[in-house]
Amino acid sequence: MLTFDHVTKRFGELAAIDDVSFEVKPGIITAVIGPNGAGKSTLVNMAAGSYGVTSGRILVDGVELQKLPKHRIAHAGLSRTYQNIRLFDGMSVVKNLEVALVPPRVGSLIANTFGLSGRAAAEERRARCHAVLERLGLAAHAERQAGSLAYGQQKLVELARAIVAEPRVLLLDEPAAGLNHGETEQLKQHILALRSPDLAMVLIEHDMKLIMSISDIIVVMNRGQLLAQGTAAEIRSNTEVQEAYLGQPGAIKDIEAAARGRRNRVRLREGEGLTWHQP
Amino acid sequence: MESPARAAAPASGAAAPRKLWPGALAMLAVPVLLLIFGPHLPSYPLRILDMILLYAVLGLGLNIIVGYAGLLDLGYVAFYAIGAYSWALLASGQFDIHLPFALVLLIGASLAGLAGILLGIPVLRLRGDYLAIVTLGFGEIIRVLMNNLDRVTNGPQGIARIDEAHLFGWTLSTPDDFLYLLVAMLVVVFLFVWRIQESALGTALSAVREDQDAARGCGINTTRVKLVAFAFSAFIGGGCGVVFAAMQRFVSPESFTFWESLVIVLVIVVGGLGNPFGALLGATLLILLPELLRAYADYRLLFYGMALVVIILARPRGLISRQYGPSWLMRRLGGGKC
Amino acid sequence: MGALILQQIINALTVGSIYALIALGYTMVYGVLRLINFAHSELFTAGAFIGLALAGALGVAGHPTGGLLVGFITFVLIGLAGVSVEIVAYRPLRGTSRLAPMLSALGMAVVIQNAVMLIGGRRPLIYPSFLPSGVIDTFGAIITYKQITIFLVAVILMIGLELFVNRTNLGVRIRAVAENAETASLVGINPNMAISLIFFIGPGLGAVAGILYSSFYGVATFTMGFVIGMKAFTAAILGGIGSIPGAVLGGFLLGFIETFATAWMPVLTGGLIGTEYRDIFAFSVLVLILLFRPAGLLGEHVSEETMVYKSDF
Known part of the structure; x- marks a missing residue:
């Protein structure tokens, strides 16, 4: 089990992560979504030890990761993939x-x-x-x-x-980015096959179709804060999430900026929430 | 002597050769031929052969840190000097201490290894580049110390009349005595660095070389691993220094300038970074060519500098690239998958 | 006593000016390419030798105004040499391993040093001073005009560089590339242009330092860049590598540490450690700074993305 306990990360004045708490349970796939700049990558990088934590705790089965040097985090049972292949x-x-x-x-x-x-x-x-x-x-x-x-x-x-190394927690940082349709489908099967009672999986992804089809729990982040969490169905019908994505002009701008940054097209389909499409 | 083959085989796992003897035999041919024909050489070529072997061993040692871990050590000569002065001080009239050669070999190499650890602690937790400048400085400091600690090292005059070395009742005085010793050293060090390459330590070092951050993410304590590699490397350098002092029976700071470090770096860059065969080939070329081109001695370093740039630009893997190492040869000749 | 300390302060400022000028070249290159430009110290030496040759050719040895002209021409020539070194030996290796460019830089250093040796000779050359002569006697300390000139020239060049980097269009481009070459190229800045500029300015400043150094000591040898280069790089690390004000601060600081340590160590240790250990102080500073503050004094962030891994032991 991976636990974020009142985690805050500041870069100078800017709070990239602002008092975020949630749990990632073993046996299921937890997706973290949100527009660019929402703090998803920061969260992963903090858990993996690439960034320090300003305050709060990150735990894997009760072990406090933020106190460990990076290589010991791997020994504690957390492993990750990278947004850009390394x-x-x-x-x-x-x-x-x-x-x-x-x-x-x-x-x-x-x-x-x-x-x-x-x-x-x-x-x-x-x-x-x-x-x-x-x-x-x-x-x-x-x-x-x-x-x-x-x-x-x-x-x-x-x-x-x-x-x-049979980790207890697996962080997948945009595993489908840059993959074609067939490869994404293959990846999806592999990820689903990895599900086991001993493994907590975190998926960060922009491909909403993939997320909606394989995630058991979805955590929505916006501007460094936790906006909502629940099952795919719950998130889709969550008015707050819709507000954030649709209602607030600021959020729309965020999404647009994110879309431009990733050279993606943003499309809103009725009933399906928000989708990002890789060109 | 089939132990080298067996030592490396298990780690090669799936890609192991079916038969071990052809590869082992091919590799054993080199030391055996050297031992058969070497002693018959006249004195001058024999001395050159000894120097080639010494630089090959130095190259193998430096390769651990430069070739495997991808870190630049520009002060390797400092460890060599520590070894050389160990023998000069512990087996000469300087302090009237006369310790046996085998013991000093161990002491000299260990002192060098210890110096490597002490030097490595502040630097190796940092990113790779700083090692180059710190080792460069360290090499210079050791030279300043040798020059100025007059009461200990005799300053620039150096230490002469060093004892004749005896190893297990066998006197080491002529170039062919040293040929036997150096061939033995070469075999041992070669097997050792090959073993490093094939073991988990080698895997960890390669990961450090390729992407240090990702290596840490995979659970490698990069600092410790680099420190171990640096200490091994220094240990071998120190051992070579002891042998060098016993061979020359004279040491002075002049033998341990930055240019010696540069030559050893070149040995492995020319031969092939991270390849034990490369060190052998590199040492042969770099010791032999200046001897053949004595008339152009003034241009030697200019030529070395150009060679370094040209090889890095045109053939960065050196003459024998990394993958064609001893394990490849074993598979190739033993009928395994390549 | 007071006079002695004042004298040492003046000496420290003189040698510090030279370290700072050279350190600027190291720090700018490292800031942009993460490369230790080993050739830099040899371009410093080459600058001194070219200055000497120009003095002979123009017949201006000993003239301060001639010195200005010589300094300017040398700056340009060595600057162009620096640009060529980058294009030939470093640019093709950009984006490969970190080891390859360092080895290439090392090779270039050896080539330049030996070229200087083959042309200028092995023996130390007597160097005509371009600096005005004369002394001021203040409170018992002797300040030479040479020292004042070195300090002034260095300070003027540093202010000029600071203004160039912060106030001009070109300077802003350099900073943008130093921050992030990829982003800079997205907004239309050609990183190669900025890098070439850095390889022009850095070695140019180093060459001027070479002329000042040799004029001050009255001698030029082809090996003189080696130790000075190492110290200047130490100064750059001390101040925080990549930082221009850091290089200046580090240069002067190292000048002070070295001058005072060299002067007082023999006294403090009862003659056990003599002035011949001068070079060791700089190295000790290097090791200590790497142990306790690897990002340097003005280095901004200590994180994995920069230099250091914490708590490994």
Whole structure:
């Protein structure tokens, strides 16, 4: 379980996240939506340790992440993918996954290097990586250089790297961005297949169709604050959300700005809420 | 001597070669040929061969930090100097201390490793670039110390009449004695760096090189991992220094200028960053060419500088690129997937 | 005692001016490209040598007004050399690994230093002073006109740079590229133009520093850039790398630390640490600043996106 407990993040005077609290439960997919600048990415970056937290707590199963250095956050059971792919381009696909399984203790790394221990463990790690690649349909590319794969495959490798260590919390930062329709559909199936009682999944996405079709809970952010949360149906019919998106001139401007920034088209369809379409 | 093959095989997992002996044999051929034919060489080429081997070992050591972790160390010669002065001070009339060679080899290498850790602590938690400037400064400081701690190091005159080295009852005095020692060192260090490359430590270092932030996101304590690599690298440099001092039986600050560090960097850049074979090839070229082109000695450094720029621009992977390392050779000759 | 301290303050300001001028080149390049321009220190040396050659060619050795002309021409020549170095050795490597441009920069440094050596010779050359001679005796401290001139020239150049960067159109473009090259190119700023400008100004200032330095000490050697460059880079880190005021502050601060440490350490340690350890003080400053304040004194943000990882040990 991932918990945001009265989390605030300020960049100078600006509050990018303003006293946000919510829980992400295991076994389901929780989507975080909102126009650009709503603070979704900031939230992810804080949880993953890339940004410091100004005040409040972020917890994974009771462990306070904001006190940990970044690599320990991974050990605490949180892993993520990136909005812009960040693979280890020069390494093979399977090595990319092995990075996430490197033993945390430096002592054991050294012992391992001298061949004193850990051979069986190394074998097992490799086997785990191959199993995950198999599961995501990447087995054929295991020995290829990660940087040489097609964009969609790289996105999948990133997903594989994020899940190979069997995290308790998985943050997916725009996994469908830049994917075509077929790839998005494939990704959707993989994400759905990942659902397990031990894994809390957070999905940040602009593809509203994808969100509406796979999210169990949707959290709506606007201007650094939590606007609403509920099931897809609840969010669609939530008057406050509609107000925020439709009623307030400011919010509309935000959406328009977001749309321009992403070179997306914004369309409003009756009954479906808001959709962002990737060109 | 089939241990090298076995040592590396398990980590290679799925891509392991079917047969280990062809690759192992091919790689063993080099040291074996050196040991058979080397001692028959006349003194002058033999000395050059010794220097090639020494620089190859230095290159292998520096490769851990530059080639694997992608961090620039411009003061590698400082660790070399620490090793050399260890032997010069602990086995000479300077303080009338005469410790055995094997012990000083361990002391010199360990002191260098320790210096690496102490130097690494303030720098390695930062982004990579600072290491270059700090190691550059460190190399300079060690030289200033050697020059000015007259009572200890004898200043610019250096320390002469260093003891003859004895290793397990065997006297090391002629170039061919050192050939045996250097070949042994080369084999050990080669296997060690290969092992690093194939182990989890190597995976972690590669991740640091490719994208440090993402590596941290994957749970790698990048600072610690870099520190371990830096210490290993320094340790090997120190060991080479001890051997160098025992070979020359004379040390002075002049042997440890920035240009030595530059040559070692060039050895691995020319040969191929992150490839143990590259260090061998690079050392051969960089020691041999200046000997052949003695008439143009004044232009040597100019040529080195140009070589560095041209190689980085035109062939940034060096002559033998990273992926064609020992594991590749094992697979290639052993019939595994490449 | 008072006179001694006053004398040291004056000496510190002199050497600090030179460090600051060189540090500006390092900090501007690092601010935009995140590259340690190792060639910078060698362009400093080359500047001093070109100044010497020009003095001979124009027959103005020893004339302060001739010095102005020499300084100007050298600025332009070394500035153009800096631009060429960037185009040849750094630009093709932009966006590759961080290691490759550093190695290329190192190679360029070696090339320039050895070119200077092959043309100018290995031996130290006697340097004609372009600075006015004469002294002022104040409260027992001796201030030479040379020192005053060095300080004034440095300050004028720094003010000029500050005005250029903050008040002119071109300067604003440079700052925009330094902030974020991608965004800058979106609003129509050509990053290459801004980068070339930086590689013109930085080495140009360094070259002037080279002339001032050699005029002050009366000697030029082809190796002199090495240690000075390292110190100037330390000054840039000390002030906060990427920050122009930081480089100035760092340069003067390092001048003070070094002058006072060199003067007082032998006294404080009973002669154990002598003046020959001068270079060690700058290095100690570098290590201490990296330990305790890696973003430097005027560096703005310490975060993962800049330099440092917290709490790793």
